[in-house]
Amino acid sequence: MHTKWRKGPGWISRLDRHLVRGVSSFPGGNHDTFFRRLSASANHGKLWMGAAAVMALFPGRPRRAALHGLIAQAVASAVTNAGFKTLLPRTRPLPEHLPVFRFVHPQPTSSSMPSGHSASASAFALGAGLVKPALGAALAPAAFGVAYSRVHTGAHWPSDVFFGSAIGAAAALVTRTWWPVRLPFPEVTRTVTDAPELPGGSGLTIVVNTLGGSFTEQTAAALQEVFPDAHIESVQPDESLAVAIQTAATLDGTRALGVWGGDGTVGAAAAAAVEHSLPLLVLPGGTLNHFARDTGTGSLKEAVIAATRGEAAHADVGIVTVERGLAGNPETAELIMVNTASVGLYPDLVRRREQLQPALGKPLAGVVAMFRTFAVGTPNTLIVDGTRHKVWIAYVGRGRYYPRDHAPLLRPVLDDGVLDVRMITADESFARLRLLWSVLTGTVATSRITHLREATEVRIESEGSPMALAVDGEALAGVRSVRVRVEPRALTYYSPRS
Structure with missing residues (x-):
């Protein structure tokens, strides 16, 4: 197979040479310099990293498009350079195939099949376009220009460019499921009531x-x-x-x-x-x-x-019963929770995410914060509603938070009558690698390490040493067990209706 591909299969080789002869017949001019510089700008993905940096300046879909484009590009580049270039060695075009003033110098030494530049260009443009089509349309001419420049400068045969572009498109489509578009959050609704003016x-x-x-x-x-x-x-x-x-x-x-x-x-x-x-x-x-x-x-x-x-509304509250002290003689305290309670690394994650959010935006800040937090953290062994788990994070929110993944941000309804229970566990083998991979691919919410459910009551007990519990941002040490339940519409709060 290798010998066959060194010159290319017969009909492909003949088609390639026919197309290259057509390109070589173009008269020389400023376009030769343009395509040579365009091709060089895409070396090592520099062109697409620069485009991603500009897109990242705009929060929301442009920033997500940049992230998806870079992920798709990284996958396409790895598959092309570490995989197919080894499996399909092929000689690049020779100087006699193109005018000398057009020929790229120095000629790359790796296999001609497939084109890594084309794979990266296609992956980034299509990957960004799947998130924000207008950006994909704007990037398409640059991606097409980079792909063509590889033939124009004699770096690749046309079939190399076609195959590389197909790899890039496939990488964009595959990685699209890694970063699903978040569904719109529900409308804010409140159960209104009257309060003293x-x-x-x-x-x-x-x-x-x-x-x-x-x-x-x-x-x-x-x-x-x-x-x-x-x-x-x-x-x-x-x-x-x-x-x-x-x-x-x-x-x-x-x-x-x-x-x-x-x-x-x-x-x-x-x-x-x-x-x-x-x-x-x-x-x-x-x-x-x-x-x-x-x-x-x-x-x-x-x-x-x-x-x-005198405009007001009702809210549920969480009743948090905490047992601390010696196992045989615990001290019990009862707290009111209006937001969240958590065990494990969640407070560190939130702190890092909030620090990074102004510069990176919410989605990317959540990813970086997860990497930093879990790269050095260790799981706790807990018994949650009677089941033993090794847990990175056990999180209980008073009410449904959105998005429904590892990084809850907003709560549109304050009296829905439920607890939002989320756990990220280390029960599986290669737990840290699984976790970091799911963070990288944006699949934490669907990963086996993540457990999402709703309840009206949850109990968490430490196995062995006491745990640290945070309730509405206030830390409690030496906790043996905690029980959280919902008290429906127990709180009346002032809230403007308009």
Whole structure:
């Protein structure tokens, strides 16, 4: 087979030589320089990496198109250079086949069959086009030009270019399933209710956590300006936040409880609001403000509108029962969860993803964060609802989060009555390689290592040493077991209806 391909099969060789003679008959000109430079620009995929860098500047589908194009290109290049060039050795065109001024110098020394440049060009252009067709159409002339330039400069026979292009197209189609397009998120829906109208903040008591991520010396004054009749209590670092919130909830004249701080502070305030049957006004004051965003009060203006008009809605809460201490004499505590609870590497993953997101965008930041987190992490041995697992991440969200994969970001409904349970396990052989491969290919959600389900209650126990548990971003060490259940529509929160 090798001998046959050194000159090419008869009819293919004859067709190649006929087409090359046609190309060689073209008169010389500036186009020779153009195609020589275009061909050189695609060496080692430089042209496509540059195009991907430009596309990555635009979040959303252009950035995903760039990522898919690079993945397809990498696969096509590997298959071409490590596979077919070894299996199908073939001599490249000789100087006598083309004018000397057009012939590429130095001539590549690897097999002519198939064309790696053509494979990369086709893979990147089609891979990007499958995600965003307009970009694929814009890249197509460049891809076609690179493929033709390999014949024009004598680097390849036409059949090499055709075969390479076919490999690239196949790589784009195969890798398309690795990064499926995420379905649109459901519409935001809320179960509306009425709450006391608080014009000027009358009847509102606000607790300000001075350790909140965006706190400044002017924070309390700014809140007093928009809520002139509210009672505002600033909690200093050496004071008990839990005690301050409970005190605020029981002050005479308090008809609603406001809270300024991060998700952990909001969780403590939600517990007091539920206990004392008060509506909760969430003011964005932390680093991430997940719950404020979900309630529709992600800005101070939105919070003022909702409180003034008495516009509110219902939310479920999670009841988290934690056992800590010695196995024979555990200490039990009960917490309110408004967002998430997690065991394992999830807090590290979220922290890294949030740091990378401004520069890389959500999808790519999630991929890089997963690689960094799991490259050095170790799994925990846990018993989840009676079944033993080695677990990288055990995650429990209060409500359905989207997208439905390893990187939940948004929660359109706050009273759907379910817990969103997600685990990434290390039960299978070659667990770390499986995990990193699924992250690279975007198939974590469909991989055997991932377990996605919904429940109204879940129990997690440590086997051996105690585990670290994070509830709404607040860490608890020495946990022996945790049980999470849903309390439907237990919390009333202010939320603008428009």
